[in-house]
Amino acid sequence: MFSRILIANRGEVALRVIRACKELGIESVAVFSEADRNASYVKFADHAVCIGPAQPAKSYLNVQAIISAAEITDVDAIHPGYGFLAENAEFAEICADCGITFIGPSPESMKQLGDKVKAREIALNAEVPVVPGSDGAIESEAQAFELAREIGFPVIVKASAGGGGRGMRVVHNDLNLKNALTAAKSEAEIAFKNDEVYIEKFIERPRHVEVQALADTYGNAVHFYERDCSVQRRHQKLIEEAPCPVIMPETREKLCEAAKRLLKEANYHNAATVEFLLDKDNNFYFIEVNTRIQVEHPVSELVTGQDLIKHQILVAAGLPLSVSQDEIKLNGCAIECRINAENPEMNFAPCPGPIDDFFVPGGFGVRVETFLKQGDFISPNYDSMIAKLLVHQPDRETALATMKRALQEFQISPIKTTIPASLKIIDHPSYRNNQIDTGFLESEMEF
The missing domain is CATH 3.30.470.20 (ATP-grasp fold, B domain)
Structure with a gap:
């Protein structure tokens, strides 16, 4: 069993994990930005380390600062909460390289299920119903038009690495499909550094x-x-x-x-x-x-x-x-x-x-x-x-x-x-x- 866990997050989720640690007899380490110095979750943790200024990129998304805090406080594991680094496979890999358990899935699972095209393939292999759509990323406009006509409008164009509604466009006819592909790919590249998109049947009023x-x-x-x-x-x-x-x-x-x-x-x-x-x-x-x-x-x-x-x-x-x-x-x-x-x-x-x-x-x-x-x-x-x-x-x-x-x-x-x-x-x-x-x-x- 772990003796000490660092929570790589803030706010109510950090407090939620701290409470679970206390009930399991595990020491907790809170990390905080300068803006959160007086936050209640910091006070309830057994240990606390400041990891940078208010901006998330310089604190809660700062992998080096978080790992340094983990090493200084000699933790066994890191709980990422949700948001920030929770679904960052690279962060999970770094934790493993440093001999720290990442409380979550393996980096490999995170990568394959974080890619919506690969996740769809896994679902099909597991005989889980999926929305009719492309078998993988769309490779050309011609393929997109052919598939959309085959499964029937409306369709939805989705970023393979998407989330939170980004890189998504609903299309009701041929005229809008080309623009939707361009817009979704552009948005996906900016948000996820991956412009791959796929197409699914749009389920109306789900x-x-x-x-x-x-x-x-x-x-x-x-x-x-x-x-x-x-x-x-x-x-x-x-x-x-x-x-x-x-x-x-x-x-x-x-x-x-x-x-x-x-x-x-x-x-x-x-x-x-x-x-x-x-x-x-x-x-x-x-x-x-x-x-x-x-x-x-x-x-x-x-x-x-x-x-x-x-x-x-x-x-x-x-x-x-x-x-x-x-x-x-x-x-x-x-x-x-x-x-x-x-x-x-x-x-x-x-x-x-x-x-x-x-x-x-x-x-x-x-x-x-x-x-x-x-x-x-x-x-x-x-x-x-x-x-x-x-x-x-x-x-x-x-x-x-x-x-x-x-x-x-x-x-x-x-x-x-x-x-x-x-x-x-x-x-x-x-x-x-x-x-x-x-x-x-x-x-x-x-x-």
Whole structure:
């Protein structure tokens, strides 16, 4: 077992890992930028090291500084959290070269599943349903036009190394395909230094459903059921819930087993999220794998009673999974609202600034994950998410009532946040009646 772990991240995820370490009897090392010197997560760690100025490139993305901090504090392992270096295969390789365990998948798994074309091939080999599309990267305009006509418009052009909605274009006819290819390739080159793109059939009005899974080095894999993440703006999630409220039980079983097969086919170890599109007929199609723990992992923890961060650490330490699939039961409904420092009335523009008033909701079935306190300052240098508000109740109706009450209690000022937007969303008839898709916010909501 590890004796000391460095968390190569900041904010609420750093605090989340620190808490898991404490309960496992493992010392924690926090790293922080000069802007985060007084952050609460730094105070709760057993050790803390400043790794540079506020700019992420000079601190949380500074591999040399992080490795130096790890060597100075003599850690056994590094937990990357999510974002920053969490899916950086080169960073994982450097950790290994330095004799430090990276709490996550191998660099090889990260590379092959991070490449959407290769991930698609793995899914096909594992007999996991995929969206009809190209077998690999598009090599010419002629090939793109031929394939688009074969599978039928609309199609979507995607960057092979993409993520977060970058390098993606939906195309409805021949006239727009050429421009979409050029734009997607250009955007992909800038964002990922890889201009390869591929084409898939565009599934109209789908839901975004993902399976939380975990695999060890002994050939064991388990799932923690699925989450519905269809409430998004600009491909960024705002509200997640588990289980998916519209999925049929037989489809759920097939979906979750498909995720496990894919991880085994990829020889994958540690936590992963296997993402799918669900169409109106309850057909599911693989889209990608996130090779890390995700922001919304507490949703799965609440409905299964399992601590995913602890499982990650134990698997990375070389231990077999401590829980079998039969022991993981689905219990009730959990919903998460991401609380971002953004102004919904200004197209969700970031809203950094001081926090003069800060009151966190509580009560039965409420969980809040944040690193903030009254008097803190929200920096413009980092992601705008400042808290996660979660509820867990026996059924969806009760969970929604609890979430509404908790959102109304949550006080953060004077900065603007997504709390009013979340209240508006959960009260919307389409959301209440499970009649949404990934385009719900753009098509039906006004802030």
